[in-house]
Amino acid sequence: xxxxxxxxxxxxxxxxxxxxxxxxGLSLEVSRGEAVVIIGPSGSGKSTLLQCxxxxxxxxxxxxxxxxxxxxxxGIDLNAARQRIGxxxxxxxxxxxxxxxxxxxxxxxxxxxxxxxxxxxxxxHELERVGLGHRLDHYPAQLSGGEQQRVAIARALAMDPSVxxxxxxxxxxxxxxxxxxxxxxxxxxxxxxxxxxxxxEMGFARQVADKVIFMQDGVVVEQGPPSELFVRPRDxxxxxxxANFEAxxxxxxxxxxx
Amino acid sequence: xxxxxxxxxxxxxxxxxxxxxxLAMGLLLGIPTALLKxxxxxxxxxxxxxxxxxxxxTPLLLQxxxxxxxxxxxxxxxxxxxxxxxxxxxxxxxxxxxYFRGALQSIDAGQIxxxxxxxxxxxxxxxxxxxPQLLRIVLPAWSNEAVYIVKYAAVAFTxxxxxxxxxxxxxxxxxxxxxxxxxxxxxxxxxxxxxxxxVMERVEKRVRIPGLLLEAGRER
Numbered sequence: 310x311x312x313x314x315x316x317x318x319x320x321x322x323x324x325x326x327x328x329x330x331x332x333x334g335l336s337l338e339v340s341r342g343e344a345v346v347i348i349g350p351s352g353s354g355k356s357t358l359l360q361c362x363x364x365x366x367x368x369x370x371x372x373x374x375x376x377x378x379x380x381x382x383x384g385i386d387l388n389a390a391r392q393r394i395g396x397x398x399x400x401x402x403x404x405x406x407x408x409x410x411x412x413x414x415x416x417x418x419x420x421x422x423x424x425x426x427x428x429x430x431x432x433x434h435e436l437e438r439v440g441l442g443h444r445l446d447h448y449p450a451q452l453s454g455g456e457q458q459r460v461a462i463a464r465a466l467a468m469d470p471s472v473x474x475x476x477x478x479x480x481x482x483x484x485x486x487x488x489x490x491x492x493x494x495x496x497x498x499x500x501x502x503x504x505x506x507x508x509x510e511m512g513f514a515r516q517v518a519d520k521v522i523f524m525q526d527g528v529v530v531e532q533g534p535p536s537e538l539f540v541r542p543r544d545x546x547x548x549x550x551x552a553n554f555e556a557x558x559x560x561x562x563x564x565x566x567x
Numbered sequence: 568x569x570x571x572x573x574x575x576x577x578x579x580x581x582x583x584x585x586x587x588x589x590l591a592m593g594l595l596l597g598i599p600t601a602l603l604k605x606x607x608x609x610x611x612x613x614x615x616x617x618x619x620x621x622x623x624x625t626p627l628l629l630q631x632x633x634x635x636x637x638x639x640x641x642x643x644x645x646x647x648x649x650x651x652x653x654x655x656x657x658x659x660x661x662x663x664x665x666y667f668r669g670a671l672q673s674i675d676a677g678q679i680x681x682x683x684x685x686x687x688x689x690x691x692x693x694x695x696x697x698x699p700q701l702l703r704i705v706l707p708a709w710s711n712e713a714v715y716i717v718k719y720a721a722v723a724f725t726x727x728x729x730x731x732x733x734x735x736x737x738x739x740x741x742x743x744x745x746x747x748x749x750x751x752x753x754x755x756x757x758x759x760x761x762x763x764x765x766v767m768e769r770v771e772k773r774v775r776i777p778g779l780l781l782e783a784g785r786e787r
Binding site: 461 | 686687700
């Protein structure tokens with residue numbers, strides 16, 4: 310069996326904002342096709358980690374390599390590199406002056422310089438893929454939260470990324486709308502997209518993740534397949550977090566069996 | 568009464584000319600100033616702040632007098648029309664900078680982050696994400712400024728620019744009845760401003776996008 314190819318490699322990542330150290334020498338690896346879910350308490354640095362991967366937040370030190378490109382290297386064309394990394398944000402961040410189709414085709418047309426016709430075709434295809442083929446001409450203000458997030462996913466996919474980063478994609482959605490977004494993400498994972506998802510949706514982590522990473526205080530505390538990490542956590546901090554989680558949100562997603 | 572209209576119309580053309588030049592100059596000054604105040608640092612930003620403080624903190628009339636009567640002492644002599652345009656332009660630019668700055672700040676930074684995440688350069692972000700929204704958000708305030716400037720251009724009268732108001736005064740000094748003259752002048756102003764307001768409204772309707780308003784924060 311061929312060795313799983315390492316597509317994202319993060320070594321000793323450090324980041325501080327003024328006096329506050331958020332990432333303290335974090336290291337992790339993601340293989341091609343892997344779906345990785347990162348869990349952890351607020352302030353553990355999960356979002357900062359994602360933003361460092363595409364250097365939207367520049368790392369203070371450490372080495373990040375994505376699909377062969379050293380993001381932390383000097384002289385790197387970050388704009389070109391970012392085209393290969395898709396990112397989905399907690400607050401959707403759709404372009405408010407463009408329709409769903411406009412949002413999805415802006416990148417391909419203006420950044421990748423794909424001819425308009427081809428970009429429109431591709432855009433429609435991506436929107437259909439996330440179940441929004443009937444909302445092409447709607448503006449973000451006319452879409453529900455779940456629909457907006459799905460447009461955001463389609464927007465990222467239209468750029469043909471080799472990895473997708475999801476930063477708490479359902480945290481801004483009311484519970485009835487999270488399902489439709491998680492379904493899209495589950496499908497993506499099944500189709501083999503390499504993805505890193507920061508989320509509190511434990512059910513999703515159990516069902517979809519190949520690997521779950523528990524972060525606290527800016528480092529990786531423990532990682533493993535969901536069947537191990539959720540059932541037999543080794544580190545006492547992981548145990549405490551999962552117990553707390555069950556206590557706060559108990560019975561809900563966290564209580565679901567895979 | 569109608570007989571004086573052609574005479575007044577020549578003045579109206581000057582009023583409109585002054586306003587148009589002032590507005591355009593204000594636009595060219597206002598946008599960079601707003602960008603400097605929002606994103607700039609150090610000396611360039613200080614210059615922008617100083618500019619808006621001075622020109623919004625003093626009367627337009629004073630600014631006009633300094634430019635027309637004061638500058639010659641420093642060796643810069645301008646003709647009336649240029650002086651009037653300059654005063655209107657500098658004044659409008661300071662106000663327009665504030666409208667643009669307000670509009671800029673109402674566009675959430677998340678959209679720029681998302682644009683950079685798909686590989687756009689800062690310039691592409693400005694052109695494809697920021698500017699289209701900025702122009703739409705600022706339109707109501709900007710239309711207002713256009714209307715105001717037509718009215719304020721009347722200060723040119725004080726340095727003897729033969730604008731609409733000045734021509735009215737001329738007629739009165741040639742013994743036309745003041746009430747007739749000034750009501751006609753008023754009617755002309757109303758006609759000009761009414762047309763302007765109507766045009767701006769049509770433009771606003773055409774470029775309107777659901778959900779894109781100055782009160783963007785209230786949309787959720």
